[in-house]
Amino acid sequence: MRRRAASIVTWMLLLVAAGWIVVHAHYTADLSAFLPARPSPAQRALVEELRDGVAARLILIDIDGGDRTQRVQLSQGLATRLRANPAFTSISNGRAASPESDQRFVFNHRYLLSEQVTPGHFSTVGLRSAIADSLDSLASPSGFLARDLLLADPTGETPQVLGQLSAGAGPRSESGVWVSADGSEALLVAQTRAAGGDTNGQEHAVGVIEAEFGRLRASTLPAAAAIRLRTSGPGVFAVRARATIVREAIRLSVLSSLLIASLLLMTYRSLRTLALGLLPVVSGALAGAAAVALGFGVIHGVTLGFGVTLIGESVDYSIYLLIQARRGPAGSAASAWIASYWPTVRLGLLTSICGFASLLPSAFPGLAQLGLYSMAGLLAAAAVTRFVLPALLPVQWAARPLSGLGVRIARGIDRLQGYRQLLWLLPLLAVAVVYAHRDRLWSRDLAALSPVSAADQQLDARLRSSLGAPDVSDLIVISAADAELALRAAEAIGAHLDDLVRAGELAGFDTPARYLPSLALQSQRRAALPTGAVLRDRLRVALAGLPLRATRLEPFVAAVEQARTSPLIEQSALADTSLASGVDALLARRGDRVVALVPLHAPNAGAHPFSIDAARVKAALGPALPGVSIAVLDLKHESDGLYASYQSEAIRMSLLGLGVIVLLLLAVLRSATRVLRVIAPLLLAVLLVSAALLACHQELTILHLIGLLLIVAVGSNYALFFDRRNSPADVDERSTTLASLFIANVATVLGFGVLAFSAVPVLSALGMTVAPGAFAALIFAALMARPVGPHGGRS
Amino acid sequence: MSRRIRTLLLCSWLMGSTAAAADDLNQLMARLRQRQHGHVPYTELFISNALDRPLASSGELFYDAPDRLEKRTNKPKAERMVLEKGQLTFERRHKQYHVALADVPQAAPYIEGIRATLAGDRPALEQVFGIVFESSIDQWTLRLTPLDAHVVAEVATVRIDGSADVIKTVTVQLVNGDRSVTTLGSQLEP
Structure with a gap:
């Protein structure tokens, strides 16, 4: 009883601390997320x-529509008003001072x-x-x-x-x-007092321009005049990018939370269980943001966007607990789950952390933050699942039996396993597609990562x-x-x-x-x-x-x-x-x-x-x-060079991450065959997703590459559960495990899938890679597991 | 004849003649409007008090109705001035300089006057000049007086002489006594 209270109190204290850090953290959305942390002199x-x-302080202004006289009038009026505003050091619209x-x-x-x-x-x-x-x-x-x-x-x-x-x-x-x-357009150039990197200052300047134009238009032109103002420039882009990222981060996390919550509500049929199941997610998100704030001093807006990915993943741990836990011969259902399943979940957590840890040394600050955010977030989510949830669950609680769903899934898998010889065709097909696209494999343009729209x-x-x-x-x-x-x-x-x-x-x-x-x-x-x-x-x-x-x-x-x-x-x-x-x-x-x-x-x-x-x-x-x-x-040269260095770094990091995961599995499983069984479906999923992206004319960017690494990091959890069935099998356990994996997988696919529809390229690249990849990893892991006979015995 | 009647007669004669002149100007303008293209050689003399002898230049004029006029100088130096849809372009040694005609009122006596005359565009002429029209059997003369204050300080009058639907000479008389006389030749093959 005392241990339960201790873990709850510790958790709450940590939660409050993390919350304080997150509230007081600095947030930025300037281009620096895409700029190297350790630049060369030219890059500096x-x-x-x-x-x-x-150049970064220039705002280009364009007045479009109306007739010539109106545009001239607006251009001169706007220039006069902006010259009087302290936000600008100079305004040029063609009319020399005199x-x-x-x-x-x-x-x-x-x-x-x-x-x-x-x-x-x-x-x-x-x-x-x-x-x-x-x-x-x-x-x-x-x-x-x-x-x-x-x-x-x-x-x-x-x-x-x-x-x-x-x-x-x-x-x-x-x-x-x-x-x-x-x-057909009148043009002005404003030079802001605020530096280009000062996104708040730039936002204020853009706001002043738009407000002055609005007032001027209202006072000088008939309301119906179809005349508009557009602004452009590095500062304007940063302002817009920040707004987009913040909007997307909120929109996407609300959307994926809603989807996942509905899924879990259907699964658990209990609001209390649902609320408990989401605790690790919230804790993980807070812990991740707090870790980034402590580790980097500043949180990039784009990191919060990446954070959405964590929702779909960190919810998996509580799903395993809340579906798999059944009352054992001694003690509560939760402690039985800890004894029987936790080692597998822990190994899965470790492989995921190895994957994300390989992002930490990245020179691309956005990626390094993603790595730290995910590591801290997953650790916190798993720890809360392991130590806090059992303490919060009533002693008499047990998971709602889902073996019905599990049995249906098991039947489907058994049927599919009949065709597993065909699996060999997939890598051949995928390799052929990748080979056909070998000239256009990688996008070489840093602009592919830019949140600024092509228009x-x-x-x-x-x-x-x-x-x-x-x-x-x-x-x-x-x-x-x-x-x-x-x-x-x-x-x-x-x-x-x-x-x-x-x-x-x-x-x-x-x-x-x-x-x-x-x-x-x-x-x-x-x-x-x-x-x-x-x-x-x-x-x-x-x-x-x-x-x-x-x-x-x-x-x-x-x-x-x-x-x-x-x-x-x-x-x-x-x-x-x-x-x-x-x-x-x-x-x-x-x-x-x-x-x-x-x-x-x-x-x-x-x-x-x-x-x-x-x-x-x-x-x-x-x-x-x-x-x-x-x-x-x-x-062009610098940014291409920068991009190429990010890319080779990302390839190196991904391979390193894969290597570390393999070593970890070898150390724990102590069998090359078992490691192969765990890794093979993941590699197959990676190959298939790459081929599918290429076939859909997506040139692969760094973020796709990182997504492929995440397929391995996330998918390893599923593969490990199938490997686990080496332990004495019983039909009920197998179908419950399958059901929990299925629900966890759907949650992950929802989390990343929502991201795929983001307007921010870095987020959508990650989503469109990991969502199908995680699903493919589960299917392949199921198909490549040792076949199980109709009565649960091993063949 | 009483003095009063004489005055009346004189008035009516005067009014009649101005009405006739206005009709003639409109007729001339209508006639000029018929022309769609023009391509003639020209020679220009700039006669200045500061100079011992006139400066001569020569080249070709190209006209496309109603709003494009190009003055292409070959001697003493190649240079182009193009007026197209209210935009002026100067080109010398592959360098171009664009400016709106409205922003360079000084250009009106040298190019817009000729363009508007060729186009038979009386409203455009009247926008920048006061017009006095004289014509005899086969000759006509437009005396143009600039209206823009900046131009008035430099240019006294522009005189365009022509016959039938062609311009023969354009004389720009400057306030300081200098003048430029442009003589247009006969139509070249397009």
Whole structure:
């Protein structure tokens, strides 16, 4: 009696502790579940960019529908309202802060900003060719744009700088507002104050955008106007992914709990027994979450989704107890069950734990958490079944006899066993299918794991290309001690990249140095300007034969003279111009370093259209300046590499898990034949499920692979029960065991089966693998067990 | 004849003549609308006080009714300007620059005026210009005065001379005294 009380009290105390930990745990749903725990330097830069980088803080906004005037009105209204909101550091919608102040700024600083300004440009020859060019432009169709500049800027620096600034291939604009390529949508770019990895901050920002748009629309447009707003970007994706995962985790766990509870209610025909049967499940779920919170410090949303799988599995232990326990010759039914069945259940538990333990060292944080969650959850569920349930059951309690169901199942199995020779065909068939799909066995794309829908990804790609917004795809990340050094490095890199653009390797690139040249380069340019007297002399010679007389160019001489003595451009001087947003987007202080980003644009033709050869870029850059570190990020390459490493790791882990399970069985069963009997049906189920997935055009991802491991870990429980029948058989026991296995199996299939319908790819992959696999494992285990004669005797 | 009657007569004559001019402009516009395609060579002179001699350029004009006009310059440098459905595209050395016509009112005297005239699109012309129409037996002249405040500061008038359904010359007179004169040649094979 005292032992019963002690186990109940211990259990309740642990439950309260676990509950406290779970309530106070940190939850996250950012991409980090999919990012390596121990990254390489390039991966680290990638992860930083994904979490804190400028690109990760951009929210792309698209206003679609209505007519042009309405879209322009909404775009400008929204930009004005968002600029006033502290959640955003900048809003761009095409209308420069003031286009005239931009033009004035460029005109006033043209000799510091223009890439053409070198001593050669102001030599007699350089002046002559530049002025002749300007005269030619004057006669060209676009000449009317620059006619009033001729006398003050005959060398064409203003158009040159404007050309430099538009080289970033800005979006199309209409009525001063950015629009999509076909003009049917208005586009804006918001930069959030919150980091991309701060999902709460991103959620707030998205909420602000939607609320402001809603208010604006209600106040300016008729209610019927069919005009909508869509947002995209890494932060938006994280917000949506978290919402999806949370929604799915709740929806799926409620659904599978309901299904399993109904199944058990039909089985037990007693609400009290049902409630007792669910105690291990609840305890397991709490213990699992608490273990993850303690072990990792943070719980990934996706882990809670995986947690749904535990429901179907952890309920098995109480099912065995509550169906199999019959009153023995001495003591209660529960203690009889413990004596007779617990060793088998314990061995099954150990094999499952071995399977999940092999996930623990994974570099993929999502998987490592799944491993720990399941281990702790199963241990807790089994322990509660073994130690707490017997204490809670009335002494006189015994399982409702289910031998009727068991007898029917036994008859079915005996009939099927007549065909067991045909089982040999299955592996042959499955191997043939797998062989036929050998080229498309594995999915090679990290995106296969992404919870972002394909439609969202397409919208994002379209907006990004319309806006020319930096993507975290191909990016050079320059990190230096201060802004000046970072800009100098960006200029040095820019010169090399220009070569690649000329060679067709790149379509172009953006650089903060285009908007704000380093002070070093500015003073070089200033030093290249001749004095007024020298310039007048050179002009007289240079203009010989041209229709322009040197005496008319006094405004030019005065402007150069002024530029020679004016101060250099500091970042603060850009404040009132749209150049500031270019610098802000590409130059940022991070900790005690300054990071400059140089996004690369892939060529849309040539040897490798739409892709960039990162190795060539890396080779072309040459050595970095001292004190500057440079990383070339190639998201595709990095993520493919990451995925490949996850995949080989998953294969290694699965094989290791299988090996450990075999060793464990060998150690306990001490017979190779018996181990083979236990393992063979599981391997057959794995083979069959792989073949079926491939035949249904599912490329296998890491999660399918993990699912295959789980088939072994879960299915081993069933196979062990069939092995157990080596003990003296009696018909009643056999049919009760069969009935309990059947019910446990259905519960597992329900738990995983519900997961198969999830919208989150990682969850559905796991579900669609384990649900059929667990069922197949049971059937094969039954068929491959030693045949039992019609009267229960062994043949 | 009393002075009063004379005034009345003068008024009626004046009114009659403006009505006639308006009719003629509508007739001309209707006539121009008939044309679906055009392809002519052009030469352009830019005459500036700042320059000792005019700058010459030449190329071809392509027109497809009603909303596409391309000005393709071959000399002194290859450059293209295309106006299509209200969008302006400049192309030089394989670099393109797109902008909405509405955002570059300065372009109206140089391209939209010609496009709208060729299309016989009087409402479009009147949106950006005040129009005075003169015609004699086989010649007509459109004197266009820009309406946009930015353009008024630069461009004084645009004069389009033509005969029958073809444009002969386009003269853009700038406020500072400079002017550009574009002379269109006869129809080339399409």
